[in-house]
Amino acid sequence: MTGFVPAFEWQRVMVQPWTEDFMVSFWIVVMGFFVAATCGLVGTYLLLRRMALVGDAISHSILFGLVVAFMIFRSGGTTVMFVAAVATGLLTVGIIEFIHRQSRVKTDAAICIAFTTLFAAGVVLLSLAEMKGPVHLDAECVLYGEIAFVPLDPAVEIFGLTLGPAPVVRIAGVLVGLLVLVAVFYKELLVTSFDPALARSLGLRTGIWHYGLMAVLSIVIVSVFEAVGAILAVAMLVVPPMFAAQLSDRLPVRFVLVFLHAALSSLLGYQVSVWLNCSPAGAMVVVGALLFLLAWAVMRPRRAVLPDPTVHA
Amino acid sequence: MMKDFSTTAPPLEVHDLTVAYDRRPVLYGVDLTVPAGSLTGIIGPNGAGKSTLLKAVLGLLPLSAGWVKIFGGTLAQNARRTGYVPQRESVDWDFPVNVMDVVLMGRYGHLPPGRRPGRADREIARACLDQVQMLPLAKRQIGNLSGGQRQRVFLARALAQESDLYFMDEPFAGVDAATEAAIINLLREMKARGKTVVVVHHDLSTARDYFDRLVLLNMRLVAAGPTAEVFTPELLQKTYGGRLTILSDVVQSLGEEP
Numbered sequence: 001m002t003g004f005v006p007a008f009e010w011q012r013v014m015v016q017p018w019t020e021d022f023m024v025s026f027w028i029v030v031m032g033f034f035v036a037a038t039c040g041l042v043g044t045y046l047l048l049r050r051m052a053l054v055g056d057a058i059s060h061s062i063l064f065g066l067v068v069a070f071m072i073f074r075s076g077g078t079t080v081m082f083v084a085a086v087a088t089g090l091l092t093v094g095i096i097e098f099i100h101r102q103s104r105v106k107t108d109a110a111i112c113i114a115f116t117t118l119f120a121a122g123v124v125l126l127s128l129a130e131m132k133g134p135v136h137l138d139a140e141c142v143l144y145g146e147i148a149f150v151p152l153d154p155a156v157e158i159f160g161l162t163l164g165p166a167p168v169v170r171i172a173g174v175l176v177g178l179l180v181l182v183a184v185f186y187k188e189l190l191v192t193s194f195d196p197a198l199a200r201s202l203g204l205r206t207g208i209w210h211y212g213l214m215a216v217l218s219i220v221i222v223s224v225f226e227a228v229g230a231i232l233a234v235a236m237l238v239v240p241p242m243f244a245a246q247l248s249d250r251l252p253v254r255f256v257l258v259f260l261h262a263a264l265s266s267l268l269g270y271q272v273s274v275w276l277n278c279s280p281a282g283a284m285v286v287v288g289a290l291l292f293l294l295a296w297a298v299m300r301p302r303r304a305v306l307p308d309p310t311v312h313a
Numbered sequence: 314m315m316k317d318f319s320t321t322a323p324p325l326e327v328h329d330l331t332v333a334y335d336r337r338p339v340l341y342g343v344d345l346t347v348p349a350g351s352l353t354g355i356i357g358p359n360g361a362g363k364s365t366l367l368k369a370v371l372g373l374l375p376l377s378a379g380w381v382k383i384f385g386g387t388l389a390q391n392a393r394r395t396g397y398v399p400q401r402e403s404v405d406w407d408f409p410v411n412v413m414d415v416v417l418m419g420r421y422g423h424l425p426p427g428r429r430p431g432r433a434d435r436e437i438a439r440a441c442l443d444q445v446q447m448l449p450l451a452k453r454q455i456g457n458l459s460g461g462q463r464q465r466v467f468l469a470r471a472l473a474q475e476s477d478l479y480f481m482d483e484p485f486a487g488v489d490a491a492t493e494a495a496i497i498n499l500l501r502e503m504k505a506r507g508k509t510v511v512v513v514h515h516d517l518s519t520a521r522d523y524f525d526r527l528v529l530l531n532m533r534l535v536a537a538g539p540t541a542e543v544f545t546p547e548l549l550q551k552t553y554g555g556r557l558t559i560l561s562d563v564v565q566s567l568g569e570e571p
Binding site: 048184185186187188190191193194195197198200201202203245248249250251254 | 371392393397403405408409411418422424427429454470480
């Protein structure tokens with residue numbers, strides 16, 4: 001065991017990352033926070049709408065869109081990336097609904113057919129594209145991402161002000177945009193999630209809100225893609241809201257808890273990754289899941305005391 | 314808001330309404346007019362299409378044929394004048410909102426996009442909660458309510474919509490006696506204020522007392538009209554078919570009365 005788990009040396013694990021490699025540590029932790037907070041915010045609505053699997057689907061099928069966009073435009077700029085993500089996200093959801101409606105295939109199976117097919121098509125196209133020249137996507141990055149490379153990205157400057165590495169600035173912008181949307185359309189998102197039938201009788205077009213949320217989800221996923229990859233993005237979508245759901249029954253409080261969870265899991269996860277010399281994104285998700293377990297264990301006795309009011313009804 | 318209903322179109326007019334699930338028709342050619350200020354019950358056996366009729370009228374299900382007019386226009390034109398109380402089981406009661414949040418949703422139709430409910434809306438929501446004796450529970454999480462209390466929250470939300478025409482899907486299903494009495498009082502009060510209420514109802518034994526008009530439905534419209542005219546053994550027999558066991562008590566009590 002001693003040879004397998006590196007010793008916890010205070011100096012190496014807790015001090016050196018912040019004295020010798022401050023900028024690297026700082027940007028990794030900041031990126032981790034933005035990724036988990038943004039995913040957790042949109043994931044809160046996914047969970048309320050019982051659509052966590054759709055997040056899984058889009059996070060994989062987005063590879064297809066990115067490769068196609070790269071083959072057409074030969075560039076990986078932010079605009080191209082976002083347009084490709086939204087198009088693929090809506091395509092995925094459209095295919096899922098088409099399969100579900102036109103056949104007896106249930107939604108869960110339809111989701112699996114749609115995203116695995118698109119992901120596989122993306123893998124095939126990626127191999128074809130690689131034969132023609134270098135592509136900055138590779139299979140490993142697609143699945144796991146590499147948050148450790150984020151500090152190496154060239155810094156973005158706006159009005160002479162150095163903001164930070166491009167992926168951090170991009171996800172920060174997406175987070176701000178998402179916060180504005182949630183603040184402005186809070187009541188529409190709430191009622192279409194809680195009671196779609198009432199929402200429609202109030203004159204809201206629930207389909208538009210559904211596809212709008214899917215478009216936003218696609219943009220969030222593509223923004224975190226290179227940092228954490230397709231699989232860990234799903235964890236980031238689901239774990240922070242699940243943590244928040246254990247601790248509060250109020251939606252605004254849950255948003256605050258999502259941010260708290262994002263901060264704790266990115267900082268603690270980073271320290272664990274230095275200690276164990278492992279992938280920072282993986283460590284952040286593991287720490288995030290442990291925080292969820294902790295919240296669940298702490299709150300469980302309290303929940304058990306409350307009688308289920310539906311039993312006698 | 315005073316409205317002269319004598320010159321305006323009826324709250325609900327349905328013509329030749331046909332609805333199909335998976336190309337299998339569940340409602341055929343329903344013609345129906347609901348007059349203003351009436352308290353109408355929709356009754357019929359399980360699978361008769363009672364909830365389907367409500368959902369089709371509200372545009373929640375596509376129509377295979379026919380049309381629906383709300384106050385002489387489309388539902389979209391009159392969304393604010395139309396309130397809806399879905400079945401309790403249609404929503405997730407673990408949703409992270411409290412009683413007040415749910416009642417405030419009734420105000421959403423009165424607010425432009427991007428605007429949140431304000432102080433006036435909260436006052437209205439509080440008054441509506443008071444009407445169903447739920448004001449003391451305004452801050453309670455909705456998961457911690459009994460079946461009857463949940464139904465009262467839905468009714469308070471409907472009241473907060475301040476509509477003229479209400480559709481309620483099985484509001485009496487699985488509620489305690491106190492809630493049942495509270496609901497019927499509320500329905501009568503709404504009628505007294507000139508509201509039109511259409512209720513899907515499953516309990517034949519109370520239908521005659523609760524509603525002044527009835528719609529008898531079994532995939533087709535069997536009869537519709539004032540309760541005294543349509544609540545007859547012949548028409549009930551026609552609606553419920555051979556299921557005499559359910560009917561015998563009701564039919565017997567009808568026969569006994571002068």
